[in-house]
Amino acid sequence: MKQFLTFVRKEFAHVLRDQKTxxxxxGMPIVQILIFGFALTNEVKNSxxxxxxxxxxxxxxxxIAKVEASRYFEIEQSVxxxxxxxxxxxxxKIKVALVIPDNFNxxxxxxxxxxxxxxxxxxDPNTATxxxxxxxxxxxxxxxxxxxxxxxxxxxxxxxxxxxxxxLKGVYNYVPGVMALVLMLVCVMMTAVSxxxxxxxxxxxxxxxxxxxxxxxxxxxxxPYLILSLINVVTILLLSVYVLxxxxxxxxxxxxxxxxxxxxxSLALGxxxxxxxxxxxxxxxxxxxxxxxxxxxxxxxxxxxxxxxxPLQMISNIVPAKWYYIIVxxxxxxxxxxxxxxxxxxxLAGMTAVLFIVSLRTxxxxxx
Amino acid sequence: xxxxxxxxxKLTKRFGDFVxxxxxxxxxxxxxxxxxxxxxxxxxxxxMRMLCGLSIPSAGQARVAGFDVYKQTEQIKRNIGYMSQKxxxxxxxxxxxxxxxxxxxxxxxxxxxxxxxEALIGRLGLQGEAKKLVGSLPLGWKQKLSFSVGILHQPKIxxxxxxxxxxxxxxxxxxxxxxxxxxxxxxxxxxxTHYMDEAEYCNRISIMVDGKIQAxxxxxxxxxxxxxxxxxxxxxxxxxxxxxxx
Amino acid sequence: xxxxxxxxxxEFKQIFRNRSILVMIVVMPVVQxxxxxxxxNYEVKNINLCVVDRDHSSTSQKLVGKIASxxxxxxxxxxxxxxxxxxxxxxxxxxxxxxxxxGFERNLVREDEQKxxxxxxxxxxxxxxxxxxxxxxxxxxxxxxxxxxxxQPSAFNQNxxxxxSSSNWFNPLLNYRMFMVPGILAILxxxxxxxxxxxxxxxxxxIGTIEQINVTPLRKHHFILGKLIPFWVLGNVVFTIGLVVxxxxxxIVPVGNLxxxxxxxxxxxxxxxxxxxxxxxxxxxxxxxMFIMYFFMMIFILMGGLFTSIDSMPGWAQMISRFxxxxxxxxxxxxxVLKGSDLHDVRxxxxxxxxxxxxxNGWAVLNYKKTS
Numbered sequence: 001m002k003q004f005l006t007f008v009r010k011e012f013a014h015v016l017r018d019q020k021t022x023x024x025x026x027g028m029p030i031v032q033i034l035i036f037g038f039a040l041t042n043e044v045k046n047s048x049x050x051x052x053x054x055x056x057x058x059x060x061x062x063x064i065a066k067v068e069a070s071r072y073f074e075i076e077q078s079v080x081x082x083x084x085x086x087x088x089x090x091x092x093k094i095k096v097a098l099v100i101p102d103n104f105n106x107x108x109x110x111x112x113x114x115x116x117x118x119x120x121x122x123x124d125p126n127t128a129t130x131x132x133x134x135x136x137x138x139x140x141x142x143x144x145x146x147x148x149x150x151x152x153x154x155x156x157x158x159x160x161x162x163x164x165x166x167x168l169k170g171v172y173n174y175v176p177g178v179m180a181l182v183l184m185l186v187c188v189m190m191t192a193v194s195x196x197x198x199x200x201x202x203x204x205x206x207x208x209x210x211x212x213x214x215x216x217x218x219x220x221x222x223x224p225y226l227i228l229s230l231i232n233v234v235t236i237l238l239l240s241v242y243v244l245x246x247x248x249x250x251x252x253x254x255x256x257x258x259x260x261x262x263x264x265x266s267l268a269l270g271x272x273x274x275x276x277x278x279x280x281x282x283x284x285x286x287x288x289x290x291x292x293x294x295x296x297x298x299x300x301x302x303x304x305x306x307x308x309x310x311p312l313q314m315i316s317n318i319v320p321a322k323w324y325y326i327i328v329x330x331x332x333x334x335x336x337x338x339x340x341x342x343x344x345x346x347x348l349a350g351m352t353a354v355l356f357i358v359s360l361r362t363x364x365x366x367x368x
Numbered sequence: 369x370x371x372x373x374x375x376x377x378k379l380t381k382r383f384g385d386f387v388x389x390x391x392x393x394x395x396x397x398x399x400x401x402x403x404x405x406x407x408x409x410x411x412x413x414x415x416m417r418m419l420c421g422l423s424i425p426s427a428g429q430a431r432v433a434g435f436d437v438y439k440q441t442e443q444i445k446r447n448i449g450y451m452s453q454k455x456x457x458x459x460x461x462x463x464x465x466x467x468x469x470x471x472x473x474x475x476x477x478x479x480x481x482x483x484x485x486e487a488l489i490g491r492l493g494l495q496g497e498a499k500k501l502v503g504s505l506p507l508g509w510k511q512k513l514s515f516s517v518g519i520l521h522q523p524k525i526x527x528x529x530x531x532x533x534x535x536x537x538x539x540x541x542x543x544x545x546x547x548x549x550x551x552x553x554x555x556x557x558x559x560x561t562h563y564m565d566e567a568e569y570c571n572r573i574s575i576m577v578d579g580k581i582q583a584x585x586x587x588x589x590x591x592x593x594x595x596x597x598x599x600x601x602x603x604x605x606x607x608x609x610x611x612x613x614x
Numbered sequence: 615x616x617x618x619x620x621x622x623x624x625e626f627k628q629i630f631r632n633r634s635i636l637v638m639i640v641v642m643p644v645v646q647x648x649x650x651x652x653x654x655n656y657e658v659k660n661i662n663l664c665v666v667d668r669d670h671s672s673t674s675q676k677l678v679g680k681i682a683s684x685x686x687x688x689x690x691x692x693x694x695x696x697x698x699x700x701x702x703x704x705x706x707x708x709x710x711x712x713x714x715x716x717g718f719e720r721n722l723v724r725e726d727e728q729k730x731x732x733x734x735x736x737x738x739x740x741x742x743x744x745x746x747x748x749x750x751x752x753x754x755x756x757x758x759x760x761x762x763x764x765x766q767p768s769a770f771n772q773n774x775x776x777x778x779s780s781s782n783w784f785n786p787l788l789n790y791r792m793f794m795v796p797g798i799l800a801i802l803x804x805x806x807x808x809x810x811x812x813x814x815x816x817x818x819x820x821i822g823t824i825e826q827i828n829v830t831p832l833r834k835h836h837f838i839l840g841k842l843i844p845f846w847v848l849g850n851v852v853f854t855i856g857l858v859v860x861x862x863x864x865x866i867v868p869v870g871n872l873x874x875x876x877x878x879x880x881x882x883x884x885x886x887x888x889x890x891x892x893x894x895x896x897x898x899x900x901x902x903x904m905f906i907m908y909f910f911m912m913i914f915i916l917m918g919g920l921f922t923s924i925d926s927m928p929g930w931a932q933m934i935s936r937f938x939x940x941x942x943x944x945x946x947x948x949x950x951v952l953k954g955s956d957l958h959d960v961r962x963x964x965x966x967x968x969x970x971x972x973x974x975n976g977w978a979v980l981n982y983k984k985t986s
Contacts, residue, residue, distance in 0.1 A: 020905075024906060024909050025905075035916050041926050045925075091959040109774070115775060119783055125782075127923055128788065130747070132780045139778050140778075143774065146837070155724055155729075159729050159732065162742060172737045173738045182808040288908070293891045297650070312649075334704055445829055452822060456823045473832050
């Protein structure tokens with residue numbers, strides 16, 4: 001045990017000495033949480049809208065006032081030909097246009113029917129859908145206002161409740177995702193690279209000929225990263241509770257236990273990579289391309305897994321981060337207990353066991 | 369006596385509180401083989417880096433090939449060759465490609481590069497290896513090649529930082545033959561080494577201890593002065609008192 | 615000029631000799647461009663819907679039928695009560711729960727008004743937003759149909775009606791891949807250029823060859839140019855491969871002029887490579903360079919508007935994204951590829967990126983020290 005601690009102390013010295021890397025290791029989660037929490041939003045707002053008012057009458061002014069009152073749009077008014085409008089779209093000056101025909105008021109009063117046109121820049125399809133939806137509902141609101149004294153028959157009124165995240169904040173989705181990403185980065189990439197570096201510089205040989213059991217040499221390298229990762233978990237949780245107002249709904253203890261499990265899974269993965277590779281660059285490439293990208297794609301926090309083609313959905317099942325993401329969402333946001341996530345926990349534990357067994361086997365073969 | 373090619377006057381380099389090179393003063397004459405000795409950490413490499421224009425001194429004066437080490441580092445670089453402790457040809461280029469590259473960098477004409485590379489390959493007996501990657505050559509050949517590439521542009525001075533580390537005695541002998549040939553052509557050699565038998569090959573040697581030059585003379589004179597049978601003894605007497613070593 | 619030729623010869627030889635880099639340059643963009651748009655699909659379809667129909671009338675059943683046949687929703691369950699339906703939401707088997715109360719049909723006809731309840735799992739904001747909106751518009755349609763069915767049209771048309779016709783320009787079928795593919799190509803070009811250039815100088819530092827270069831009379835800007843040009847060429851190769859792949863696999867042909875794209879990418883690559891070189895002048899080991907590059911790339915990409923719109927970000931974040939070269943490329947790629955914008959349309963973006971190129975490369979040259 002004492003020997004083991006000596007090794008761990010040496011590893012800590014290595015990790016703490018490279019301050020640039022250390023800064024990034026601790027800065028990364030903070031910056032990510034802040035970006036996700038404050039800068040990125042799935043809501044669509046402040047979109048530049050062009051209003052082409054060909055009518056300039058009472059009704060069109062009222063409608064425009066109504067659009068202006070909503071916070072969704074930044075409005076610019078101008079009379080443009082369709083050609084000019086297209087140029088404005090092409091230059092990216094506007095994202096959506098509302099065209100009010102001439103004699104708008106007259107049509108409404110006398111024909112009881114008028115037509116407005118909404119054009120959206122659908123090069124971004126989801127934003128276009130949202131913008132058209134917002135604009136349409138504003139127009140319909142206006143129409144309802146006109147008909148206030150008349151009752152429309154047979155109205156079905158949908159009453160919508162947003163569960164778990166009533167304000168539709170992006171952080172609810174992102175915080176669990178960032179946790180998975182950061183832990184993956186620290187554990188897999190750092191462990192893999194630092195072990196391979198000892199191989200490259202030849203110091204590994206010296207450690208391996210020492211009377212200390214080789215597998216403990218490897219485990220000792222993993223310990224500092226386990227601790228660093230736990231510190232990162234604490235940082236992320238503190239930030240999310242005190243800065244982003246996203247409380248932990250479920251048991252904190254459970255969340256830490258599950259995080260520790262995921263960290264161990266990732267460390268096992270890092271050790272596995274390091275045993276299989278022999279150069280730092282290869283280890284970096286594998287961890288970056290082979291681990292981080294799938295984590296971003298297949299954990300489900302950026303893109304819905306159910307939209308993917310079936311083969312990709314199958315692949316997503318072998319990505320540990322997917323299961324961890326489900327666990328964090330369940331415990332942290334939905335406030336569920338262990339009986340809701342025992343399946344996911346079991347899968348992670350199974351993955352860890354398999355990785356360790358395979359690593360040990362390969363490691364022994366290498367030594368023989 | 370001709371003007372010295374290297375002249376230093378109280379040349380000093382500090383890293384924070386640490387004085388790596390402490391007021392060293394010496395001259396090197398044209399065509400001389402100058403041995404620059406010292407224990408590990410004595411400050412040799414630092415001094416050499418200053419003379420090559422890789423490092424700006426903290427104090428003192430020095431001129432290399434007539435140029436000032438503070439202001440004229442680029443002119444210095446035109447007139448020197450350098451071979452560092454770390455082997456520094458490109459391992460993923462072939463022998464010929466390395467020669468071409470460094471020749472081109474020093475502005476040699478194509479015709480010049482061609483004749484020189486042929487001569488070089490002939491001298492080293494590398495005809496069969498000219499198109500092989502440098503990384504695949506044995507260390508001794510790499511060192512000889514590295515030296516030859518370092519003097520390709522016929523510099524006034526060539527700086528060699530422990531050029532024969534890790535090679536066998538036969539190769540070392542061959543390497544020194546190359547050095548003598550170069551010196552014969554008028555190139556001044558400035559060399560650091562840990563091998564005391566190599567020190568005997570030098571015209572003059574200086575021995576650095578703890579950042580200072582403690583002795584400077586011909587090997588013969590030094591042995592007499594310290595009443596020693598060999599350079600080993602001289603070095604041992606001086607370096608024993610060193611406070612800093614690795 | 616002549617020295618530069620020697621430098622370029624050397625760099626190109628080294629690149630072509632290094633198999634792993636070549637594979638990275640050719641295979642990676644192809645695989646990623648094929649795979650990523652398949653995975654990175656934000657198109658909201660297949661929203662899992664659980665229905666709690668407590669009315670069991672023909673009206674309620676028709677409403678459910680209309681929702682099910684819309685193509686946006688997948689009915690994943692029928693439950694008798696909301697309480698029974700909620701566990702489906704806890705396990706992510708249902709994104710939306712639609713509850714039609716008992717007496718729905720009767721109240722609608724008798725009292726002219728009836729509420730129905732929708733519960734949305736809002737952890738994923740986009741999905742919640744769009745899912746809710748789709749459901750609302752289907753209900754609106756159904757409501758309209760219902761009215762038409764029950765009242766004579768003439769009587770109904772007494773009230774003024776504003777007919778809204780909407781059109782989606784540049785991408786009428788709302789194909790999400792048209793949006794993602796140019797963006798992903800922009801990211802790939804950035805990553806390849808940034809990482810390769812950052813690692814390259816640091817590698818020379820690590821193996822010690824830079825020391826040998828530093829004692830030669832080689833000029834600083836020649837050295838930097840010698841590093842810049844090969845990766846600039848490679849970046850353009852990657853970009854071209856990417857365009858071909860997106861044409862073959864996704865049928866995306868730029869609406870705008872290819873020359874505009876190449877001019878912009880040409881200038882942009884200078885900026886990104888300059889950034890990579892700058893990072894490399896600050897680092898001593900490849901590991902450090904990799905991490906620092908990764909850190910900045912992450913910020914650039916997340917804030918570059920690939921997934922979320924920059925317009926919707928708060929003011930300070932929009933300010934930061936003005937200094938983010940990646941956001942300019944993503945925007946311009948989409949403008950030219952989807953909307954057919956010309957050089958005049960992208961002049962602002964081009965100007966900014968050119969400015970980055972000058973500043974970053976100038977800084978890199980200044981910061982690359984031949985002496986210490």
